[in-house]
Amino acid sequence: MKVHVPRKELSDTLGYVERVIPNRISNPGLHLIKLELSERGLIFSGSNMDIDILAKLSADVEGSGTFALPAQVFSQVVKALPGDLVTFDFESSELEIAAGGYATRLQLVDAAAAPLLHFPDDYEGSLDAEQLGRALGNVRYAAAVAEYQAIFRGVKLELQDGRTRAVATDGFRLAYYNLAETSGLLGDIVIPARSVEEITRLLTHAHRVKGGEVALQLSAPQGGNEGSGGSFGQLSMDIDDYKLNVKLMEGSFPDYERIIPNEFPVNITLDAKVLAETVSRVAVMADRTANNRVDFFIKGGVVQITAEGSYGRSQEALPVSQEGSDPEMALAYNAKYLVDALAPLKGELRLSFSGTTSPSVVVDLSDSGYLAMVVPLRTG
Amino acid sequence: MKVHVPRKELSDTLGYVERVIPNRISNPGLHLIKLELSERGLIFSGSNMDIDILAKLSADVEGSGTFALPAQVFSQVVKALPGDLVTFDFESSELEIAAGGYATRLQLVDAAAAPLLHFPDDYEGSLDAEQLGRALGNVRYAAAVAEYQAIFRGVKLELQDGRTRAVATDGFRLAYYNLAETSGLLGDIVIPARSVEEITRLLTHAHRVKGGEVALQLSAPQGGNEGSGGSFGQLSMDIDDYKLNVKLMEGSFPDYERIIPNEFPVNITLDAKVLAETVSRVAVMADRTANNRVDFFIKGGVVQITAEGSYGRSQEALPVSQEGSDPEMALAYNAKYLVDALAPLKGELRLSFSGTTSPSVVVDLSDSGYLAMVVPLRTG
Numbered sequence: 001m002k003v004h005v006p007r008k009e010l011s012d013t014l015g016y017v018e019r020v021i022p023n024r025i026s027n028p029g030l031h032l033i034k035l036e037l038s039e040r041g042l043i044f045s046g047s048n049m050d051i052d053i054l055a056k057l058s059a060d061v062e063g064s065g066t067f068a069l070p071a072q073v074f075s076q077v078v079k080a081l082p083g084d085l086v087t088f089d090f091e092s093s094e095l096e097i098a099a100g101g102y103a104t105r106l107q108l109v110d111a112a113a114a115p116l117l118h119f120p121d122d123y124e125g126s127l128d129a130e131q132l133g134r135a136l137g138n139v140r141y142a143a144a145v146a147e148y149q150a151i152f153r154g155v156k157l158e159l160q161d162g163r164t165r166a167v168a169t170d171g172f173r174l175a176y177y178n179l180a181e182t183s184g185l186l187g188d189i190v191i192p193a194r195s196v197e198e199i200t201r202l203l204t205h206a207h208r209v210k211g212g213e214v215a216l217q218l219s220a221p222q223g224g225n226e227g228s229g230g231s232f233g234q235l236s237m238d239i240d241d242y243k244l245n246v247k248l249m250e251g252s253f254p255d256y257e258r259i260i261p262n263e264f265p266v267n268i269t270l271d272a273k274v275l276a277e278t279v280s281r282v283a284v285m286a287d288r289t290a291n292n293r294v295d296f297f298i299k300g301g302v303v304q305i306t307a308e309g310s311y312g313r314s315q316e317a318l319p320v321s322q323e324g325s326d327p328e329m330a331l332a333y334n335a336k337y338l339v340d341a342l343a344p345l346k347g348e349l350r351l352s353f354s355g356t357t358s359p360s361v362v363v364d365l366s367d368s369g370y371l372a373m374v375v376p377l378r379t380g
Numbered sequence: 381m382k383v384h385v386p387r388k389e390l391s392d393t394l395g396y397v398e399r400v401i402p403n404r405i406s407n408p409g410l411h412l413i414k415l416e417l418s419e420r421g422l423i424f425s426g427s428n429m430d431i432d433i434l435a436k437l438s439a440d441v442e443g444s445g446t447f448a449l450p451a452q453v454f455s456q457v458v459k460a461l462p463g464d465l466v467t468f469d470f471e472s473s474e475l476e477i478a479a480g481g482y483a484t485r486l487q488l489v490d491a492a493a494a495p496l497l498h499f500p501d502d503y504e505g506s507l508d509a510e511q512l513g514r515a516l517g518n519v520r521y522a523a524a525v526a527e528y529q530a531i532f533r534g535v536k537l538e539l540q541d542g543r544t545r546a547v548a549t550d551g552f553r554l555a556y557y558n559l560a561e562t563s564g565l566l567g568d569i570v571i572p573a574r575s576v577e578e579i580t581r582l583l584t585h586a587h588r589v590k591g592g593e594v595a596l597q598l599s600a601p602q603g604g605n606e607g608s609g610g611s612f613g614q615l616s617m618d619i620d621d622y623k624l625n626v627k628l629m630e631g632s633f634p635d636y637e638r639i640i641p642n643e644f645p646v647n648i649t650l651d652a653k654v655l656a657e658t659v660s661r662v663a664v665m666a667d668r669t670a671n672n673r674v675d676f677f678i679k680g681g682v683v684q685i686t687a688e689g690s691y692g693r694s695q696e697a698l699p700v701s702q703e704g705s706d707p708e709m710a711l712a713y714n715a716k717y718l719v720d721a722l723a724p725l726k727g728e729l730r731l732s733f734s735g736t737t738s739p740s741v742v743v744d745l746s747d748s749g750y751l752a753m754v755v756p757l758r759t760g
Contacts, residue, residue, distance in 0.1 A: 073664070073691040080661040094692065102661055104694035281460040281482055284453070311453040312474065314484035 001063035003037060003088040007099060010086055011078050013044065013057045016202060016242065018075040020053045021046040032114040033071035037090070038064045045117055046071055051195050052117045052245040065090060068114040069106055077104050119243045120236045123215035125185035127164060129239055132214060133203035135166040135177040136196050138344040138370055143193040144170035151251040154190035157235075159183045159218075168193070169256055173337045174373040185218055189232055190249040199237070199246065206240035214239040260373055261354035261361065266298060266324035269365070272345035278316050279342075282307045283335035285314040291377055292335040298353070299328035307335070324353075331356040332377040341372035381443035383417060383468040387479060390466055391458050393424065393437045396582060396622065398455035400433045401426040412494040413451035417470070418444045425497055426451055430575050432497045432625040445470060448494040449486055457484050499623045500616045503595035505565035507544060509619055512594060513583035515546040515557040516576050518724040518750055523573040524550035531631040534570035537615075539563045539598075548573070549636055553717045554753040567598055569612055570629040579617070579626065586620040594619040640753055641734035641741065646678060646704035649745070652725035658696050659722075662687045663715035665694040671757055672715040678733070679708035687715070704733075711736040712757040721752035 022030055027049075036043040039061060045054040067090060078086070083100035090108070097104045136155055144152035149170060158165040164183050167176035191199070203214060215238040237244045279294055286292045286307040297304040301322045306315040331353065342349065347366040354360065362372040394413075402410055407429075416423040419441060425434040447470060458466070463480035470488070477484045516535055524532035529550060538545040544563050547556035571579070583594060595618040617624045659674055666672045667689040677684040681702045686695040711733065722729065727746035734740065742752040 070691060076664045077694070080664050082657070082661065100696075101698065102658070102694070102696040104665055104692060106692035277462070278482070281462065284456045284460050285484055311450060312484060312486035314457070314482070316480075316482040318481070 001037065001061075001065055001090040003042065003059050003061050003090075005042065005057065005059040005086050005088070007078075007081055007084055007086050009057060011081070013055045013241070014075050014078050016205070017044045017046055017053050017055050018071050019201075020048050020051050020198060021071040022048050023072050029113045029115055031070055031072065032068040032109055033074060034111055034114040034117075035067045035069070037061050037066070045114075047115045047117055050192060050247050051198055052115075052119070054117065054119055054243040056241040063090075066111040067095065068109040068111045069095060070109070074106065077106065117245070119238075119245060120217045120219065123217045123236065123238050125159070125183040125216035125218075126213045127179065127181055127183050127216060129203045129212060129214040130207040131179050131181060132164075133200045133207065135164070135179055135369070136191070136203075137200040138177045139166045139168045139175040140193055140196045140200070141340045141343065142168040142170060142173050142175040142372070143196075151190060151249055151253060154192050154249040155196050156188060156190050156253045159185045159187050159189070161186065167253070167256065169253075172334070172375050173341060174256060174260070175341065176371050178369045178371075180369075183216055185216055187218055187232060188252060189218065189235055190251070190253065191235065191246055192249055195246050199244065202237075202242055202244065203239065206242060210240050212239075259359065260371075261359055264324070264352035264354050264361070266322070266329050266353040267350055268298060268303060268320040268322050269348060269350050270303075270318060270320040272342050272347065272349040272364070274318065275349070275351075276339050276342040278305055278318055279335050279338050282314045282316050283339075285309045285312055286335055293332050293377055294335045294338070295330065295332045295379075297328055297330050298322065299326055329353055329356065331360070332379045333360075333374055334377060337374050341374055344370060381417065381441075381445055381470040383422065383439050383441050383470075385422065385437065385439040385466050385468070387458075387461055387464055387466050389437060391461075393435045393621070394455050394458050396585070397424045397426055397433050397435050398451050399581075400428050400431050400578060401451040402428050403452050409493045409495055411450055411452065412448040412489055413454060414491055414494040414497075415447045415449070417441050417446070425494075427495045427497055430572060430627050431578055432495075432499070434497065434499055434623040436621040443470075446491040447475065448489045448491045449475060450489070454486065457486065497625070499618075499625060500597045500599065503597045503616070503618050505539070505563040505596035505598075506593045507559065507561055507563050507596060509583045509592060509594040510587040511559050511561060512544075513580045513587065515544070515559055515749070516571070516583075517580040518557045519546045519548045519555040520573055520576045520580070521720045521723065522548040522550060522553050522555040522752070523576075531570060531629055531633060534572050534629040535576050536568060536570050536633045539565045539567050539569070541566065547633070547636065549633075549753075552714070552755050553721060554636060554640070555721065556751050558749045558751075560749075563596055565596055565598055567612055568632060569598065569615055570631065570633065571615065571626055572629055575626050579624065582622055582624065583619065586622060590620050592619075639739065640751075641739055644704070644732035644734050644741070646702070646709050646733040647730055648678060648683060648700040648702050649728055649730050650683075650698060650700040652722050652727060652729040652744070654698065655729065655731075656719050656722040656725075658685055658698055659715050659718050662694045662696050663719075665689045665692055666715055673712050673757055674715045674718070675710065675712045675759075677708055677710050678702065679706055709733055709736065711740070712759045713740075713754055714757060717754050721754055724750060 033046045041059040042057045081099040087098045089096040095106045155168045164179040217236040218232040219234050235246045282305045287309040294307045303318045341362050345364045350363050352361045359373045359375050364370040413426045421439040422437045461479040467478045469476040475486045535548045544559040597616040598612040599614050615626045662685045663674050666687040674687045683698045683700050721742050725744045730743050732741045739753045739755050744750040
């Protein structure tokens with residue numbers, strides 16, 4: 001059974017599939033990649049329990065069959081191949097991979113040893129792939145890292161009629177991104193932050209290659225009742241030649257909207273990049289064991305930013321466009337949280353202060369979809 | 381006391397000095413950088429015990445004095461500075477660093493707390509900086525890594541009349557690089573491999589900036605008698621605006637020349653890059669726990685390269701220009717050692733086989749200075 005396939009396309013496709021598949025052999029079968037051969041080409045699939053991935057690749061295939069082999073070693077061989085064209089020759093228990101003068105024989109594994117994966121046939125929803133990638137990618141930083149923070153280690157996706165929103169928070173900061181698009185699905189789901197990285201990588205890639213839409217489908221937890229109590233087990237995506245099943249987190253976000261302030265006595269407008277660079281620079285002196293504290297003093301159209309640590313102190317003044325009352329407003333932030341919140345922004349921002357101890361809000365004046373909230377540090 | 385200095389030059393110079401100075405404060409004074417101000421500009425210096433470094437920088441200086449401060453935090457501040465021009469303002473116990481609207485105040489430390497460093501006034505030898513950098517850089521890979529291998533963790537520099545040679549070996553492979561230049565110094569010295577990296581970085585940089593010579597000087601161990609028994613404690617270098625003292629290793633290399641074979645029944649000639657890529661590709665299947673073994677079969681102008689491991693096997697045939705007898709010659713190498721030996725080569729190489737169990741030798745047909753030796757693996 002022979003397959004001829006262009007080397008570059010093979011290597012690119014495998015790159016996406018192989019990233020998902022774990023290298024460790026401790027979990028039987030999970031380190032395997034499955035290859036399905038048919039006259040339409042090759043289908044690769046694998047899983048790490050959190051994400052199932054399937055990728056189609058056009059190829060010149062003689063015959064049909066299903067095989068499995070260790071994903072990492074297969075991928076290493078493919079990355080090392082010379083030339084433009086690769087030939088696979090499937091024999092009883094071995095796969096010969098040949099390219100140029102080079103040939104490798106890999107031991108095949110019984111395809112039944114690979115995980116059994118089900119991808120939906122129908123996708124009831126869809127969104128613009130680039131937009132969904134931007135929404136998830138722009139808020140992912142605000143998700144919690146620590147194990148005990150449970151549901152906050154995920155990114156919530158609100159699929160509503162007339163709006164789609166991605167939101168993440170770790171209790172000290174929050175970010176959301178609104179899409180005016182309707183996905184065609186209804187439900188609130190929480191995607192593990194680690195899976196968000198794989199999703200955004202694939203959405204970005206597929207968008208670059210083809211543009212267009214990603215098809216979406218929600219389904220019940222495996223073995224559970226569909227939609228019982230509004231909970232879903234899995235988000236499935238179909239884009240370009242790739243399909244993903246992403247396992248969702250159980251539980252729900254508390255009502256975060258009530259903690260976002262909506263009255264701001266002081267607002268300043270300035271360039272996002274200038275603010276991020278200034279905060280980073282001043283924070284060099286900040287004490288990492290004391291929350292990377294930087295102090296803001298806002299008065300008369302100038303923001304004075306200062307930091308102090310065991311080696312000394314630093315300061316910088318920035319002219320800003322200020323609305324709202326003098327006298328001087330003084331508050332402190334974790335510099336890292338502020339810099340993270342500014343990272344998705346390219347142009348002018350508005351930073352709005354609700355008070356010295358209540359949350360501040362960042363909005364992007366060139367992209368109304370994004371909002372970030374940062375809770376000031378307690379001082380004094 | 382004020383200093384005005386261009387930001388980019390300050391940042392570049394400090395980059396070289398700061399790399400050497402350790403970050404840990406456990407060793408009192410060693411984390412400090414010393415600043416000397418005079419009408420000629422700034423002098424930075426520091427040490428990690430293995431290397432002392434001094435760097436001069438032209439600057440507009442009002443006044444004179446000597447100060448010290450923690451190198452890492454100073455360097456971080458300088459890296460973060462905005463604008464083109466930096467102003468230092470030295471006050472009683474603080475240094476104010478200002479650039480653009482940004483200002484930092486760093487606590488100064490008594491200069492007496494910084495290590496007391498002596499750099500020679502006279503340099504009796506010299507070499508072309510680029511050539512010395514190439515000689516050391518091309519053989520460094522062959523130095524041993526393991527602690528117990530003592531002297532083999534260094535690169536030997538043979539300073540002879542009419543020749544300069546850098547050589548390194550870990551017992552399984554060896555590399556030397558000959559310069560036809562005479563340094564003007566006489567002696568065999570061994571430089572710790574870790575220090576070689578800093579030396580080559582600085583030689584490359586200084587050569588790129590100015591070209592030309594590096595001045596060299598050997599001196600006795602501190603507190604010892606100069607040249608007693610032909611042993612030196614320190615190699616000093618002066619290049620461009622930088623000075624280095626490099627602490628030398630004690631002991632001497634055994635006579636390595638007698639183990640380099642000089643009779644080769646079989647020789648092959650081929651492109652170095654092609655061989656390195658082929659060996660890397662085939663070695664994907666090699667067993668990392670079994671010395672990354674790749675097998676070579678040489679016969680009739682063809683080298684067949686194969687590897688076998690727990691996942692399968694791979695092979696590739698390369699046409700070569702062959703001198704010397706058939707029948708087939710079969711031997712095995714650690715793929716990593718062979719690839720390391722080929723890395724410095726750009727064009728054609730000659731690979732010479734003295735036998736199936738005795739060392740093979742690589743020479744660069746476009747650079748007669750380089751020779752590498754690799755000992756075949758014991759097989760069967």
